[in-house]
Amino acid sequence: xxxxxxxxxxxxxxxxxxxxxGLVGVLRSGRSLNAPFSVxxxxxxxxxxxxxxSAPCAAFLSSVSNSPVSISQSGTSLVIGLGGGKxxxxxLEGKTIKAQFAGAANPNATDCSDRSLTLTATLDPQTEPRTxxxxxxxxGCTSCAPVEFRAVKQPRPAGGTR
Amino acid sequence: xxxxxxxxxxxxxxxxACRVTGALFKKIHQPRVVGEMFAGIMLGPSLLGxxxxxxxxxxxxxxxxxxxxxxxxxxxIVFMFLVGLKINPAELKKxxxxxxxxxxxxxxxxxxxxxxxxxYLYPRLSDDHVAFSNFALFMGAAMxxxxxxxxxxxxxxxxxxxxxxxxxxxxxxxxxDVTGWCILAYIVVLIRAAHSDASIWVTLGGIVVFGLVMxxxxxxxxxxxxxNAYEKWGHLSENRMAFMLLLVLVSALFTERLGIHLLFGxxxxxxxxxxxxxxxxxxxDRFETIxxxxxxxxxxxxxxxxxxxxxxxxxxxxxxxxxIILVATAGKLGGSTxxxxxxxxxxxxxxxxGILMNTRGLMELVILNIGLDIKIISPALFSMMxxxxxxxxxxxxxxxxxxxxxEYLEGTxxxxxxxxxxxxxxxxQETGVA
Numbered sequence: 001x002x003x004x005x006x007x008x009x010x011x012x013x014x015x016x017x018x019x020x021x022g023l024v025g026v027l028r029s030g031r032s033l034n035a036p037f038s039v040x041x042x043x044x045x046x047x048x049x050x051x052x053x054s055a056p057c058a059a060f061l062s063s064v065s066n067s068p069v070s071i072s073q074s075g076t077s078l079v080i081g082l083g084g085g086k087x088x089x090x091x092l093e094g095k096t097i098k099a100q101f102a103g104a105a106n107p108n109a110t111d112c113s114d115r116s117l118t119l120t121a122t123l124d125p126q127t128e129p130r131t132x133x134x135x136x137x138x139x140g141c142t143s144c145a146p147v148e149f150r151a152v153k154q155p156r157p158a159g160g161t162r
Numbered sequence: 163x164x165x166x167x168x169x170x171x172x173x174x175x176x177x178x179a180c181r182v183t184g185a186l187f188k189k190i191h192q193p194r195v196v197g198e199m200f201a202g203i204m205l206g207p208s209l210l211g212x213x214x215x216x217x218x219x220x221x222x223x224x225x226x227x228x229x230x231x232x233x234x235x236x237x238x239i240v241f242m243f244l245v246g247l248k249i250n251p252a253e254l255k256k257x258x259x260x261x262x263x264x265x266x267x268x269x270x271x272x273x274x275x276x277x278x279x280x281x282y283l284y285p286r287l288s289d290d291h292v293a294f295s296n297f298a299l300f301m302g303a304a305m306x307x308x309x310x311x312x313x314x315x316x317x318x319x320x321x322x323x324x325x326x327x328x329x330x331x332x333x334x335x336x337x338x339d340v341t342g343w344c345i346l347a348y349i350v351v352l353i354r355a356a357h358s359d360a361s362i363w364v365t366l367g368g369i370v371v372f373g374l375v376m377x378x379x380x381x382x383x384x385x386x387x388x389x390n391a392y393e394k395w396g397h398l399s400e401n402r403m404a405f406m407l408l409l410v411l412v413s414a415l416f417t418e419r420l421g422i423h424l425l426f427g428x429x430x431x432x433x434x435x436x437x438x439x440x441x442x443x444x445x446x447d448r449f450e451t452i453x454x455x456x457x458x459x460x461x462x463x464x465x466x467x468x469x470x471x472x473x474x475x476x477x478x479x480x481x482x483x484x485x486i487i488l489v490a491t492a493g494k495l496g497g498s499t500x501x502x503x504x505x506x507x508x509x510x511x512x513x514x515x516g517i518l519m520n521t522r523g524l525m526e527l528v529i530l531n532i533g534l535d536i537k538i539i540s541p542a543l544f545s546m547m548x549x550x551x552x553x554x555x556x557x558x559x560x561x562x563x564x565x566x567x568x569e570y571l572e573g574t575x576x577x578x579x580x581x582x583x584x585x586x587x588x589x590x591q592e593t594g595v596a
Contacts, residue, residue, distance in 0.1 A: 008263065011501070012263060012266070015266075015267045015270070015497070015500065016263075016266045016267060016270050019270045019273075019274040020270060022274050022277075023273065023277050023302075026277040026281060026298065027294070027299075029281065030277075030280065030281055030294035030295065030298055033281065033284050034285060035284055035289050035290045036288075036289050037290055038290050039289075040289060040291070040540075072541055073540060074287055074473060074540035074541055075286045075287040075288060075289070076286070077473070077542060125290075
């Protein structure tokens with residue numbers, strides 16, 4: 001084998017062959033990694049499980065939680081969309097989703113839709129499709145009872161976009 | 163039905179923004195495509211949606227994005243056909259040890275580094291519906307891609323196409339793109355097969371049959387119908403041009419139906435077309451103007467609308483973004499430089515090759531959009547990778563000027579392989595495709 005060819009073969013093994021072996025190792029060791037539970041997609045509120053109260057903001061809460069919930073997920077960071085164009089960021093800690101929807105600048109707002117909302121929900125990853133059980137509450141409204149809801153994850157459209 | 167007024171308004175705004183920004187970037191010696199990519203991001207939630215949310219919602223209502231996407235995808239299909247058309251397999255066979263080693267290392271180094279980085283990013287930016295192996299392979303493919311057209315444009319602007327560095331860079335970029343697309347096709351098939359009732363073996367069998375029909379059937383047909391007619395009359399009739407476009411679309415439809423992606427079919431159709439220089443230039447001239455000036459800016463805009471730099475917030479997220487840029491650059495630039503240097507290329511020239519190979523441009527955006535579509539990457543990771551594509555493409559020209567100034571390259575007097583570079587490689591870039 002010519003000198004240059006031998007050098008080429010050595011360089012090829014060092015720079016191409018060995019890294020490929022490393023790649024196989026990485027792919028194997030990565031199997032044991034756990035990523036956050038997937039909550040990305042559209043969620044449909046199970047209206048049958050909706051428990052409205054007779055408190056002042058019940059109608060508002062009911063209308064919000066009757067709309068589909070959309071979640072865009074990047075690891076544990078979430079962008080959550082509710083009915084009425086309400087959009088916020090939230091977090092996923094284990095199986096728990098936490099998010100707060102900002103209200104109007106006036107903290108003494110009388111209109112329920114101007115108040116900030118807090119969403120907490122717990123994921124059940126064992127069911128297929130996955131389900132969320134949670135509650136939606138109005139901040140700064142002492143007489144408002146939170147609305148509890150149950151949501152079912154909707155199947156992703158084939159070839160659809162995120 | 164689309165709101166035609168809104169759609170035409172969108173096209174007009176995108177066209178204006180891309181031309182103006184492209185021209186401004188040219189003033190700072192950047193390829194026009196970098197400016198157009200930047201314009202797309204400015205039109206999205208990262209800038210326009212942030213400073214003028216109401217106007218943004220009026221101009222780009224969610225209900226209209228499907229039509230904008232459809233138009234832009236037609237542009238990308240034609241673009242991928244043109245990229246495939248420019249790749250000449252015969253040129254690759256003639257390359258030296260330096261090119262073979264540099265091209266293979268410029269794939270494996272960023273690929274393996276990206277896989278290592280995936281060990282860190284997967285638990286932080288992905289979710290349990292994405293398998294680690296798919297995530298890591300996608301990240302590898304996305305980081306190992308090179309923007310073949312924008313690279314050729316930079317070489318042409320610097321009159322380096324006929325230099326040793328130029329020929330090696332072109333060969334490496336072509337190998338990288340073909341390999342990158344093959345890996346991506348594999349990943350897309352795996353993911354789609356997992357969500358499909360059809361067996362993966364049926365899909366793989368279909369791909370093999372399709373490939374054989376393309377290489378042994380359609381390639382001969384293309385030579386007979388297109389090249390022979392061109393050589394006989396010096397031009398192609400409108401019917402033949404329409405037939406060529408039809409073959410591109412049918413090929414794209416086949417690969418989509420097989421579970422790969424529309425773009426693979428378009429790319430393959432371009433790759434099997436006759437490679438006679440004048441013929442290739444003739445076809446490029448016919449297709450590129452409308453694609454480059456009208457349809458690709460729509461793709462930049464659509465990509466920009468999906469890119470939300472606001473998702474990359476907090477020190478942690480920006481650290482991930484910085485790591486992605488660092489690993490992508492170290493793998494591509496570092497890997498290519500070391501390989502070329504070990505193959506006997508002077509260090510500065512080898513570094514020049516590494517810098518050129520680090521250009522990702524539009525090819526990266528195409529791959530990232532596929533990744534987001536099949537949900538293998540999250541929106542925040544998509545935005546980080548778009549930033550990486552912008553940064554690595556933007557840095558190419560100034561860093562190349564620093565490491566390999568024109569005077570240095572002229573001083574080498576190296577014109578090896580001048581005959582290897584076909585003129586059509588230039589044509590696509592003259593109008594700014596990248």
